[in-house]
Amino acid sequence: MKLSLAYRTAESLLAGIPLRWAHSCRVFEQARVLAPVLGADEEVVRVAAILHDVGYAPSAVDTGQHMIDGARYLRRIGVDAEVCSLVAYHSSSEWEAAELGLSAALSEFRRPPSELLDAITYCDLTSGPDGTVVDPVSRLDEVLRRYGTGHVVHRAVSAARPALLAMVDRVAKRLAESGGA
Ligand SMILES: [Fe+2]
Incomplete structure (x- = not known):
């Protein structure tokens, strides 16, 4: 999926969840900052970045694990497998899937290369819920405060x-070595 279409897709899916959209825009921006370390993978990471939280969209919710739901939704609309994998596995997905008994569902998707998984997780974890860095x-x-013990x-x-x-x-180390931010 091209960047412009990915952007419009995420924007329309997250239209009813403005904070998720603000957060996603920052994640997208952070992926651009990583350009010096991503090289030829910049586009796939940027596409995955803007789409990474579409699993929160009401039309995508299925299992309730937003990474898996987002990846399944994107697969249904024909998004490339590499992007679906990054969405499926981003940030704490593997741990959440294990907690929820959804590891088999997650394994419908191939685990992305570590460098790319590190990159999208970096972008997500350096972007706040309101879109600030x-x-x-x-x-x-x-996140721990928002969900509370036991969740x-x-x-x-x-x-x-x-x-x-x-x-x-x-x-961050790779970015520093590359002379980036
Ligand atoms: Fe996120």
């Missing part, structure tokens, strides 16, 4: 936290 530690703290997302993100922060660190 945030540091990933406070972003994860905010599946809280349990998944607590378990995933060290791995997620390591992913962000790897990307």
Whole structure:
């Protein structure tokens, strides 16, 4: 899917959820910032970035795990497998799927190459819920506060936290080495 169509698709799906759209626009922008480390993969990561949260759109909700729902929706409308994989696996998806008994559903999608999964997770975790740039530690703290102890997302993100922060660190290091932001 081309960037312009991906943008319009995400915009219309998230029209009723303005904060998710604001957040998605920042994730999209962060993917542009990563251009120096993405090279030829910039386009696929940017397409996945703008679409990464479409699983929250009412027309996409199915299992309730928004990464899987988004990826399934995108697969239904013919989006390339590489983009669907990035949407399916972004951020804490593997941990949430394990908590929810949805690992088999997640495995309908091929796990993306680590560098690209690191990249989209970096973009998501440096973008706040209102679309501002945030540091990933406070972003994860905010998610933990928003969902509260006992919620599946809280349990998944607590378990995933060290791995997620390591992913962000790897990307930040590559970006610094490339002379980027
Ligand atoms: Fe996100």
